[in-house]
Amino acid sequence: xxxGGWGLRPLGLExxxxxxxxxxxxxRDAYAGLMPADYLAGLSDERCADNWRERTAEPAxxxxxxxxxxxxxxxxxxxxxxxxxxxxxxxxxxxxxxxNLVPQARGTGVADRLLDxxxxxxxxxLWVVEGNxxxxxxxxxxGFVDEGGRDAHPATGxxxxxxxxxx
Numbered sequence: 001x002x003x004g005g006w007g008l009r010p011l012g013l014e015x016x017x018x019x020x021x022x023x024x025x026x027x028r029d030a031y032a033g034l035m036p037a038d039y040l041a042g043l044s045d046e047r048c049a050d051n052w053r054e055r056t057a058e059p060a061x062x063x064x065x066x067x068x069x070x071x072x073x074x075x076x077x078x079x080x081x082x083x084x085x086x087x088x089x090x091x092x093x094x095x096x097x098x099x100n101l102v103p104q105a106r107g108t109g110v111a112d113r114l115l116d117x118x119x120x121x122x123x124x125x126l127w128v129v130e131g132n133x134x135x136x137x138x139x140x141x142x143g144f145v146d147e148g149g150r151d152a153h154p155a156t157g158x159x160x161x162x163x164x165x166x167x
Contacts (some may be wrong), residue, residue: 004072004108004109004167005071005072006069006070006071006072006077006105006108006109006110006134007070007108008067008068008069008070008110008113008114008117009057009059009067009068009070010065010066010067010068011052011055011066011067011068011079012056013053013056015052015068015076016049016052016053016056017049018048018053018075018076018150019048019049019068019076019079020045020046020047020048020049020050020051020052021045021048021049022076022077022078022079022098022102023048023052023079024043024044024045025102026078026100026101026102027040027043027100028040028041028043029102029103030100030132030135031129031132031158034129034131034132034158035101035129035153035156036156039076039155039156055117058059059114063137064081064082064083064084064095064097065080065081065082065083065118066080066081067079067114067117067118069073069080069101069105069114070144070164071102071104071109072104075109077101077102077104077105078099078100078101078102078105078110079098079100079113080096080098080099080100080111080115080117080118081096081097081118082094082095082096082097082119082124083095083097085125087125087149087162089149090125091123091125091147091149091164092122092123092124092125092164092165092166093122093123094119094122094123094124094125095124095125095126096115096118096125096126097126098109098122099115099118099138100113101133104135111138112142117141119165121166121167122167123165123166124164124165125147125163125164125165126139126144126162126163127149127151127160127161127162127163128160128161128163129153129158129159129160130158130159130160130161131158136163139163139165142165143165144163144164144165145163145164145165146161146163147162147163147164148162149161149162150162
């Protein structure tokens, strides 16, 4: 349990429908003004939930690790996931895939705890939307620096940068 009644636990099949709704709501909020509005409006809670169900069906460790954030009210308030790097030119073996929180969870210490649990003391990379100043500041505070990798979000062309933390 994290201070203030926030908690983390592994993603379970019973979480998928709620996580689909929460995940897409987080994206609509976090990427407003950074990704095309029509793309964000078209995100499907149901498709997202189906993707989470597929992930829970994979053998343990095959897709890395996902933790869900449980708010003080008992409802899901975000998630984080990490695992083996997906990049052919990866400067590290481990990648932080996501730390996504509802606005009410920001500033509670949950993001720090997620990063600590998912990355531990490993070197790691992550991809972040170039214009996402809040996320970039958080990762910089946690020792991640721009390593020069550039890409575009596949569905929107939104510029992304790769950050790395070496240990």
